Amino acid sequence: MSLTVTPEFVLFILILMRMSGFVFLNPVLGRKNIPALFKTGMVFVLAIGVFPSAKMPDTEVTSAVVLGVLLLKEFALGYLVGFVMQLFDMVVTYAGAVIDFQMGLSMSTVYDAQNGTQTAMTGNILQIYYLLLFFAVDGHLALIKILSESGKVVPYAGVILGPDAARSMLNIFVECIVLAVKLAFPIIAFEFLMEIATGLLMRIIPQINLFVISIQLRVILGVIMMVFMISPAGDFLNNLITDMIGAVQDILRIAGS
Known part of the structure; x- marks a missing residue:
């Protein structure tokens, strides 16, 4: 089935699909408590802002099938960027779950509207801290700039998602996973030492029933x-x-090579 469309129209919808994958699947900009109308408007604003400086695709669109494949690739690239952000967002959630388990608070959970699941209380606190730092250091502006200029790294209609990307x-x-364990490690080590100290005291002085107050x-x-960890945790989250941001740039570079 042949398709007759202008190169400008093809370029715009390719940009639109890349921005859609980035915004709607983004753990920060695409949160469920943000109205869908606002997210849709953000996609169009980004697409309109990028369009004048974007390079026309070299691939000739001759059929609806070719156009559909190109659109899926652009959406997949935006999704990959959002998924990378989701993985780093899960670092604080996973670390919080480990910390709560070590402190004996694994049953005290709060509802996470973003994922529709119950999350650890400490993980929720760390996630709020992480999001505040993210906006404080203009991380959202850095990501928007990277994606707006992604056409220079990954040409539109030139997305390559192969084994290197996987x-x-x-x-x-x-x-x-390693970063999450590092974030929770001070609490893990502290609780481990406390368990050793409790065991030694119960062994030395059996009359003291430390199990009741442990x-x-x-x-x-x-x-x-955790109070003493606030400042070091801030540096870690920064x-x-x-x-x-470096991981997002790496994914874009691999997808364009």
């Missing part, structure tokens, strides 16, 4: 430890945002 996503996933002690000392 390998890069796997590496990012492993990196995020649960409350774990929570209290864990909260105190580096996490930098790593996330």
Whole structure:
């Protein structure tokens, strides 16, 4: 089936699909509590802003099938960028779940409207902290700039999603797991040392029944430890945002090569 469309129209809808994948599947800009009308408007504003400086695609669109494949590739690229951000967002959620488990608060969860699931209380606090830092350091503006200029790295209608992209996503996933463990490690180590100290005291002085107060002690000392972690956690999350932006740039570079 032949298709007759202008190159300008093809370019605009390609930009529109790339921006749609980025905005609607973004853990920050595409949150469920943000109205769909606002997100749709953001997609159109980004597409209109990028269109004048975008380069015309070299691929000739001769049929609806070719156009459909190109649109899917552009949407997939935007989705990959959003998914990378989702992985880094899950670092704080996973770390919070580990921290709550160590403190004995694994049953105290709050509803996460973004994912429609119950999340750890500490993970929710860390996620709010992460989002505030993300906007404070203009991370949203940096990502919008990267995506707006992505046409220079990945030409429109020139998206290549091969084994290299899959390998890069796997590496990012492993990196995020390691980062989550690093974020939770101070609490893990502290609670581990406290368990050793409790066991030694119960062994040395059997008359003291520390098991009764050990649960409350774990929570209290864990909260105190988290207060001391506020500043180091801020530095860690700031580096996490930098790593996330770097990972997005890597994915775009791989998809354009």
